[in-house]
Amino acid sequence: MDDLRLLDAVERYIKGEMHPDERMHFEQLRKSNTEVDQLVVEHTFFLQQMNRFGEWKCFKSALKEIHVDLAEKGQINSARLQGKAKVIYLWNRYKRVSAIAASIAVVTTLVISSLVWIIAPASPRSQFEELNKKFSQLEDKTRKQAKEIDRIKNKATAVPQDIPFTTGGTGFIIDAKGYLITNAHVVEDAQQIAIQNNRGEYLVKVVFQDRERDIAILKIDDPNFKPYISLPYGLSKQTAKLAEPIFTLGYPRNEVVYSQGYLSAKTGFNGDTLSCQIEINANRGNSGSPILNRKGEVIGILNGRQTNTQGFAFAVQSKYIFDVIETLKKQDNSPSIRIPSRSLLNGLDRTEQVRKVQDFVYMVKVN
Amino acid sequence: MDSELQEVGLLKGLAAGDRKVIEGIYKDHFNMIQSLIVNNNGSSEDAQDIFQEAMVVLYEKVRMGSFELNCQLKTYLYSVSKRLWLKRLQQNNRLLSQEIDPNTTIPVEEEIATHEKRDAEFELMSQAIQRLGEPCKSLLEAYYLRKMNMQDIALQFGYTNADNAKNQKYKCLIRLKKLFFSEYKNGTSHG
Numbered sequence: 001m002d003d004l005r006l007l008d009a010v011e012r013y014i015k016g017e018m019h020p021d022e023r024m025h026f027e028q029l030r031k032s033n034t035e036v037d038q039l040v041v042e043h044t045f046f047l048q049q050m051n052r053f054g055e056w057k058c059f060k061s062a063l064k065e066i067h068v069d070l071a072e073k074g075q076i077n078s079a080r081l082q083g084k085a086k087v088i089y090l091w092n093r094y095k096r097v098s099a100i101a102a103s104i105a106v107v108t109t110l111v112i113s114s115l116v117w118i119i120a121p122a123s124p125r126s127q128f129e130e131l132n133k134k135f136s137q138l139e140d141k142t143r144k145q146a147k148e149i150d151r152i153k154n155k156a157t158a159v160p161q162d163i164p165f166t167t168g169g170t171g172f173i174i175d176a177k178g179y180l181i182t183n184a185h186v187v188e189d190a191q192q193i194a195i196q197n198n199r200g201e202y203l204v205k206v207v208f209q210d211r212e213r214d215i216a217i218l219k220i221d222d223p224n225f226k227p228y229i230s231l232p233y234g235l236s237k238q239t240a241k242l243a244e245p246i247f248t249l250g251y252p253r254n255e256v257v258y259s260q261g262y263l264s265a266k267t268g269f270n271g272d273t274l275s276c277q278i279e280i281n282a283n284r285g286n287s288g289s290p291i292l293n294r295k296g297e298v299i300g301i302l303n304g305r306q307t308n309t310q311g312f313a314f315a316v317q318s319k320y321i322f323d324v325i326e327t328l329k330k331q332d333n334s335p336s337i338r339i340p341s342r343s344l345l346n347g348l349d350r351t352e353q354v355r356k357v358q359d360f361v362y363m364v365k366v367n
Numbered sequence: 368m369d370s371e372l373q374e375v376g377l378l379k380g381l382a383a384g385d386r387k388v389i390e391g392i393y394k395d396h397f398n399m400i401q402s403l404i405v406n407n408n409g410s411s412e413d414a415q416d417i418f419q420e421a422m423v424v425l426y427e428k429v430r431m432g433s434f435e436l437n438c439q440l441k442t443y444l445y446s447v448s449k450r451l452w453l454k455r456l457q458q459n460n461r462l463l464s465q466e467i468d469p470n471t472t473i474p475v476e477e478e479i480a481t482h483e484k485r486d487a488e489f490e491l492m493s494q495a496i497q498r499l500g501e502p503c504k505s506l507l508e509a510y511y512l513r514k515m516n517m518q519d520i521a522l523q524f525g526y527t528n529a530d531n532a533k534n535q536k537y538k539c540l541i542r543l544k545k546l547f548f549s550e551y552k553n554g555t556s557h558g
Binding site (some may be wrong): 004008009042043044047049050051053054055056057058059060063064066067069070075076077245312342354 | 379384389390393394398401412415419423426427430472488492513514533534537538540541549
């Protein structure tokens, strides 16, 4: 009897799947052959171990899912510490380090940023294709019409039915109060902007645009919008690692589309250090899509691809979102935007992660 | 008496892996543990880790068929979490910032020792499965963990028939057992 058939017999014996006479025969064999007997004992133990392992794994992932669910529904205190408690906690933990770190950081930032400004080459943008989609070629005409409608319906608050939106991209929520982020080129020269997903359709306005970093911050400006309780994902301040698996959700069509790939280079088009290169299937309309890593942290915003190639795209690194928010804070009566830095999606499987993220990604429609 | 009965009901639900029950226990106790951890040098991430580990300790206990906690569920989870957190703080050379009233906890050292031993075994199994590589990893997970039947597996993995898939499964299983037992025996002989 070869190993495989013996193992099969042992397993069927343990699981009680043998016919009575086969079972009798096997029990005799077990008595006469100590090796077989030992194998039965060993395999029983092993199967038990596997079974327990399976249950354990299942239970642990159930716990993680439940945590996210409850945090989302607001039934347990949000995972993020708030206000005073957080300050005290951080202060207690890091007071010794913070002073030194801060002084080093200031010096390095100054040196590096001045170097970057001096050295960075101006890149030819012509080969770079921004992935906002054109809904039609009648852009100009419709814009004039829209202006007309605009004038007539000046006071309307809900999304008017008859604005012909001409271009579009994707955007995603960064603050539960209703702030979104997308690419600056998606909303450039916009008259009217609306966002849409399964949750609904809302009017938004541009709060801030940074053409250099290609980041725009939008605010939902619509009475029908109900703020979220919390966000499932966080934004990473770190530069992503080479070969790190990533995924994205975006609106290249009127339907949300999932795509996955990996980080293929730490710099973007023509060595651009603001962005990075990702191996992913991106199409027009994907501009502004969040790029998430395995832990469910946003590591970038998809913003374009090279015109003469297919299969890879570029993404603005998410740490620049923090920079933009900082810049924004310096402005007068700027809104307070709080970006979540911690992801609740760590450890969930991909379909669960996508299901959670989906509600926070919107199609951005511009006219 | 009534509340005791109720708790036994909860524990039975937990043992059966009833999602509603797990969610209920989670909802009722997480905030308490979170404030324990956060007030003692921990972050909310730590709280999530520790609470979930305490839930695993409880789950393992009820899976073994023992529903006798000798105290309220609340006290049990609190005691286990506290113990786990103290251990972790000691590992990182940090200390509790406030003394915890010993009356509110029960001794759980033994349970945590069993839990750690079992955790180490699961870790071994997990590593052994990782080292197997594909397609063995997915094949065995499909059969032994997700309990799929051989026909479906053959279809999903592109084997010509169930017998073929079964042979492949046993080949993988023999390799996995070798990986697991070599580590397992090493581990037990050292410790």
